[in-house]
Amino acid sequence: MPQFEPVLLKSVGKPDSHTLRAYEASGGYQALKKTLKTLTPNDVKEQTKASGLRGRGGAGFPTGLKWTFLPKDHPGPIYFCLNADESEPGTFNNRILMEEDPHQVLEGLIISCFATQASTAYYYMRCEYPTAYRHTQRAIDEAYAAGYLGKNILGSGYSLDVYLHRGAGAYICGEETGLIESLEGKRAWPRIKPPFPAVEGAFRKPTVVNNIETVACVKHIFDRGVEWFKSIGIPPDPKNPRDAGSYGPKLYCLSGHINKPGCYEAPLGLTVTELIDRFGGGIWHGRKAKAAIPGGISMGLLTAEEFHCPLDFNGPGKFGCLGLGTAAVVVMDETVRMVDFLYNSCRFFSHESCGQCTPCREGTSWATKMLARIKHGQGRLKDLDLLAEIGETIGIIPGTTICGLADGAAWPIKNCIKKFRPELEHFIKSTNPSGWAETKPVPALELLSIH
Amino acid sequence: MPVVIIDGQEVEIGANERLNGIQAARRAGVEIPHYCWHPGLSVVASCRMCLVEAGQKDPATGKITMQPKVVPACQTPAKDGAVFVTSSEKVQQARAMVEEDLLLRHPVDCPICDKAGECFLQDYHFEYGQKERRADIKPFTSRRRELGDTVTLFVDRCVMCTRCVRFTREISGTSELMVINRGAAEEIDVFRNADGELQFPLDNKLSGNVVDLCPVGALGDRDFLYEQRVWFMKSHDHICGNCSTGCSIKIDENQDRIYRVKPRENLHVNQWWMCDEGRYGFKHVHDEQRLTEPRKRDGDKYVNIDWSVLPAELDKQLKKCGHLAAVLSPHLTVEEAYLLATYILGIDPQAVLALGPIPVEGTDEKFPSGFTIHAEKCPNRRGVEKIVARLGGSLLNWGDFLGQLASESFGGVWISGGFKSDWNDAQAAEKFSSVKCLVVQDCFTSPLYERADYQLPGATAPERAGSFVNFNDRLQSFDWAIRPPQGVHVEGPLYWQLLGKPGLYDARKVLDDVAREIAYFAPAAGPIPEMGVDLKVNQIAT
DSSP states (O other): OOOOOOSTTTTTTSTTTTSHHHHHHTTTTHHHHHHHHHOOHHHHHHHHHHHTOBOSSSSOOBHHHHHHTSOTTOOSOOEEEEEEOOOSTTOOHHHHHHHHOHHHHHHHHHHHHHHHTOSEEEEEEOTTOHHHHHHHHHHHHHHHHTTSSBSSGGGSSOOBEEEEEEOOSOGGGGSHHHHHHHHTTSOOOOOOSSSOTTTSOGGGSOEEEEEHHHHHHHHHHHHHOHHHHHTSEEOOOTTOTTOOOEESEEEEEEEESBSSOEEEEEETTOBHHHIIIIISOSBGGGOOEEEEESSSGGGOOEEGGGTTOBOSTTTGGGGTOSOOTTOEEEEEETTOOHHHHHHHHHHHHHHHOOSOSHHHHHHHHHHHHHHHHIIIIIOOHHHHHHHHHHHHHSSTTTTOSSSTHHHHHHHHHHHHHHHHHHHHHHHHHHHOTTTTTOOSOOOOBOOOOOO | OOEEEETTEEEEOOTTOOOBHHHHHHHTTOOOOOSSOOTTSOOOOOSOTTEEEEEEEOTTTOOEEEEEEEEEGGGSBOOTTEEEEOSSHHHHHHHHHHHHHHHHSOOOOGGGOTTTTSOHHHHHHHHHSOSSOOOOBOOOOOOEEEOSSSEEEEGGGOOOOOHHHHHHHHTSOOOOOEEESOGGGOEEEOEEOTTSOEEEOOOSTTTTHHHHHOSSSSEEETTTTTTOOGGGOEEEEEEOOSSTTOOEEEEEEETTEEEEEEEOOBTTTTBTOOOHHHHTTTGGGGOTTOOOOOEEEETTEEEEOOTTTHHHHHHHHHHHSOSEEEEEOTTSOHHHHHHHHHHHHHHOTTOEEEEOOOOBOSOOEEOTTSOEEOSBOOSOHHHHHHHHHHHHSSOOOHHHHHHHHHHSOOSEEEEEOOOSSOOOOHHHHHTTTTOSEEEEEESSOOHHHHHOSEEEEOOOGGGOOEEEEOTTSEEEEEOOSSOOOTTOOOHHHHHHHHTTOSSSOOHHHHHHHHHHHOGGGGGGGSOOOTTOEETHHHHHHO
C-alpha cells in the first residue's frame, strides 16, 4: 500500500489548530472560495455524488444521493442539521475534528449547505463535549467575522446562518429524526419514516442530516477533487450489486486493550489486523486478542480469527456484523469474559432506549436483567435461547421498531451468542452447577437494579 | 373503487377514504389488535401490536409483492391493491412477542384492577400471548399516584401507548400529561415540584376521556374506582342530557344504579369524547333529595295519592278547569313534549303552550379539536321549541308566559320539569296564585312545586325513552337506561296513559306521529340510525 498522507487529521496536534488564523494559513477556506465562485449548487451535488462519498455517521448512505432526495424547486426554507451527537460507544472521531480543527468542519458544512441550498444550519452537538463546544462556537464566531458565514458569503449572494445547539445527553439524538425532534424541543422519539427528513424534517421542512466527518470529507473533495477522493479506498464489489464502494479516507477510532489507542486516519478498506499492528502498536501486555467491535458497539463482534475483515462499508457485513458503523474499533484481549461484554452492551442499550417501541423498550431491559442474573451465577442454558430470540426479533430489519437503535442493541447479542456460545455455556454451567439445565419458567426475582 | 386484500379476501373501500390497515381489515371482519392507535388521535405506531405483513398487488400482472418485514397496520395506508396478511406465523410471533414484552413488568393484578373484564392487555393475552411466562422479573409492584382530581395512575400497569398524552395535546389542548424518564423506566406523569406534589395536575373539562382511552388499567377514574366490577354492569346506549351538545353516551348500570357514563362514538356529534360535566353529571339521578311521592293538595296540607288512581283524577280535574296551559320543559324528549301538548290541546283546543326556562351557564367552550361544551344546559331545547311553536301557534318562552299569567287567567296549568337545580323562585311561583289547578311534575322540589295542587315526581334523562334534538338539529333516539325510583312515573308513559292510548308507551310510534305532523321532524320518519338523523336535511330541501 502506498504511503497514505492524512488529510482530515492534517492539523491535529499543531499549535492553535482550532483558530481561523492557523486554518487559513494551512490553506483553509480555499475550497469554499473556489466552490462559491465556480460551481452551482447542482454541480456540488453532482460532484459529491460522483465522488462516491458515503455518510460517515454509521449507516453509510451515499451523501450526494441523500441530497438529491430534497424536493426540487422547494420554496424553502430547507434546513441542514449537522449531527455531532456522537454517542456510539468507542467513537471519538467527530470530537477530534471539532476540538482540533473546527474550521475544517465548518468549511465542509458551508459547502454542503450551499449544495442543498439550506440557509440555516443547526449544529447539534452532544453536551458531553465542552471543549468541542467552545472551539466550535469560537470558530463560528470567527467565520461570521471573516464573512464565511452570514449574509452574502464572499460576495456570492449565498447566505447561511449556523446555530450551535447542545443536546442533553441521549444516544437516541444521534438518530436523525430523533435529533430533529430534540432540536424542535420535543422528546427525542424517532419519527416514523416515510416521510423521510429530506421531504419533511425539522419544523416540517425538507432537512438534510449529515455527520461531522461527512462534511469534513466534502471539504476535501472540493479541495482536492473527485479523482483524488476516488483514488483512496476500495471500489464496489462486482459480486454485490448493492455495494456502492467505499471511497475516501476514514477516521478509525481505536480503543480497548491495545498499546496505542487513538483516532487514526487511513484509507477505507484497512483490515482490523492492519489497524492494530500499524497504528495500535499491538495488543497490550503481550496478550492475545479475543474479539473486537468493528465499528461501535451496535455493529456486533468480530472474533480474533476474523481480524482479516476489511473495515470498509461492505466488510464487517460479510462476517455477520451489522456494518462498518462509525469505524470505532474496540479490541478485547483474551482476559475479557464475553458475559461481561454482553452485559455491558445490553445495559448501555436498555439505558439509552428511547422507550417508544415496545419490543426495544422491553426487550433491551429484559436482556439486561437476564444477563445480570447470569452474571450472578443463576444462568440457565435456556436463557441463551431467549437472548438470541430477543436479538432476532427487535429492530427495523425484522420490522418491529421505528428506528435502528434496536438493531444496534440486537447485534451484539446475536453476534456474541453465535460466535461465543461455547464460552457462554461454559460460564453458565460453571457458575450455576445445580440449575443450568433447568427449563421451567424462571421464578420471579427481585428487580435487579442496574443503574 | 379501490380494492384491498385482507387475508386473501377482497374488500372494496370508498374512493376517497383514507383508511389504514386496521380500518380496512375491520371492513373484512378481521380485527387487528392494537394499543396505541386510536382513530381520533395522531398515529405513533409505537406499541407494535398491530404488526402485519403487507404487500402490493400489481394491477397489470396481478402479481403480489410482499414486504420482507412486518409493518404496523396502523401506519400502512390501505391503497388500491394493498395486501394485508394478518394471521401468518410471522405475524402471530410478532404479536406474541409484543404481548410478552408488555407483560414483563406488568403487575398482573387483575383481581384488584378496575379494568379487568374490558382490558385489552387481558383480551390480547388470551388471544395472542405466549403460553407461559418466560420472564424472570418480579412482576408485582403496585405504585399508584394521582394525576388530578379525576384520574389516578397505576404506574406499573401502563403499556406506554401514550394515547392519554396525545389526547391532552391534540384534543383538549391542555398538555398536562407527559412521558418522564427513558426506556423501561418510562412513566406517564404530570409536572410536579421537587417534593412530588402536583404542580400542573390533569385539570381540564375533558379529563375523564383519558380513562376511556387507556387500553389497560393504568388510568383509573377516581369517581368509578372500586365501585363496580365491569362484568356486573349492563351498558345502555343513551344521550347525555347535560347540555345541548347531545353527546352519544353509554350508561353503565347495575340494578338500576348508574356507576359510570362513557362516550359512544358518534362522528356527527361528539366523535369519541365527552366532557366531565356530562360524565359525572348523573349524580342527581340517585340523589336522596329526589321526589318520590305523588301528592295532592287537600286544604292546607298535602296528602299522598296513589299512582293507580292519579291519572284518572288528574284527567277529571283538568277537564273541569276550562282554560289550560302547559309548560314544556327542554328536558322532555320530543315524544313527551308532543304527547303533553296533544293531551292539553285535546282538553282545551285554545290552550297555551310555553317553553320551559332554558338553563344557561357561562359561555360555550370550544376545544382545539372542535369539541364544544355548550352553555345551554338542557338537551332538547330545539325539539321542544319546534313542538311549542307548531302546536301552540307561536313560540312562547318562559318569561313571556310568566307575564301572560297576569293578564290571562288559567283554570289549569301543567308544568313539566326535569331540572337538576333550582329553576324557579318564589316570585315566579307567586304568579301562579290564581291558577285553580296547578300540576307540577319535577325531580326536585322548588317554590313552584311547593305551590302545586298536584305534585308529581318526575324522571331524569337516563330514565326517559325518546329523542333529543341537539344544538345542531340532530335528532338522536334512545331507550331508557334505568328504571326510575319507586314512586316516580316517567313523563312519557304517564302522558300516554292520560291520552288513553292502548298498550305500553311506545316512543317510536309517537315519533312517527310527530314526523308526520311537523315538517321539521319529517326526516325522523324512518328508523333512526345510531348516530341520529340531521333534521336540517329537510330544511335545505325546502
